[in-house]
Amino acid sequence: MNERSFFSEIFLCLSFMPTDKKTAILKSVLHLVNSVGFYHLNMKMIAAEAGVAAGTFYLYFKKKEDVINELYNLVVDEFNQAVLNAYQDDGDIKVIFTQMLEAAIQFYLQQKNYFSFIEQYTYAPFLFKENQEQNFVLLLPIYKMMRKGKKLRLIKDIPDAILLSIIHGSMNTMIKMHYAKKVSLNNAATRKKFYQACWEAVAVS
């Protein structure tokens, strides 16, 4: 059972983790947060969904809230890795920009639970997280690309926060609207229009 601490280094992706008890608990929390939300989440649910006894939870986590923080780190790591994969250090910056946005959107479309979890975590002040700084780790891959574009004078020389807000903020709302069926991101043409509009916001005109 304590093989897990070894495997967890390799299989960061929850979907492919060995199905030991701890992973079962993490998975069940991810699923439950999406379906019932933080507010209604309780230990009985977690244990039932994970198929373990109530006490088992406390072999792997100190408090109920700890699982949330650990899950957040896993989820953010996976997201950042997916987006960073789309980054290249050379090549047309507009193409890289588009590829990274595409990677981010595809990630969330394939993992609705991840999106819902991150959203709820981000907007719950003083809920589980100790410092607000954590929220912005999610922006690191985009930040990297943006810095490069600025250096090449292809992306506007305006405060980073503005550029990040436009890229990340609008993307988040797009995905929310997709799940609310206000728009379909399955349509490649729609996605392309979105990337183009974002690009025009941040690109030197």
Place this chain on the structure above:
Amino acid sequence: MNERSFFSEIFLCLSFMPTDKKTAILKSVLHLVNSVGFYHLNMKMIAAEAGVAAGTFYLYFKKKEDVINELYNLVVDEFNQAVLNAYQDDGDIKVIFTQMLEAAIQFYLQQKNYFSFIEQYTYAPFLFKENQEQNFVLLLPIYKMMRKGKKLRLIKDIPDAILLSIIHGSMNTMIKMHYAKKVSLNNAATRKKFYQACWEAVAVS
């Protein structure tokens, strides 16, 4: 005491409402949601902050959750009214666009509690709200302006959801970053750069 049902029609703004018990409760919840969040909000806190007895709450609300829904409607109404004030049916659409964004941002800068409350409410699925449709009421004023810009062929003919996402999504993230001290929206030049970038995203190029 039941004068309130009369005044509440006139003084939508919580800040200027007569300080009867019900309003005291609404105010205390608004404040507490910002400081401790939905998750830690309990009846003892609400009563203490409002300066009423525990039982008093139930003279005005059926359940704990009802106050949240009622508060959301009040807060959204105030926000929409503030933004709609900046709308004019004639005049340069880019100027109107900028004025509305400015009104929205000024509203949230002056009312941090309102921003925090809306954010938490919006991102908590199945928490209090019955239907997800409610979330998009917040977009109505911007939607109105956008429709007009589209008709004049000054705003891109792309799906509404894309335009709304870019405008509203990025604005939200900007405000979050402002409160996280990543950028200062008190700086007029910064705001102007943000509006300009947003405009370039949505405007016909």
Place this chain on the structure above:
DNA sequence: CACTAAAAAATGAACGTTCATTCATTATTT
């Protein structure tokens, strides 16, 4: 391989606390 004993993992009933809600009583207004 079989047997065994020690170690580790898992269990779930029990515990103490917290919390939303109620209601008999008191205070205030009409």
Place this chain on the structure above:
DNA sequence: AAATAATGAATGAACGTTCATTTTTTAGTG
């Protein structure tokens, strides 16, 4: 004095956490 508003102690359900017990795994021995 009747009606309305407000109170806060009491209630019982729900919840997170613990721990004595049971089950499973590991390691050692013949």
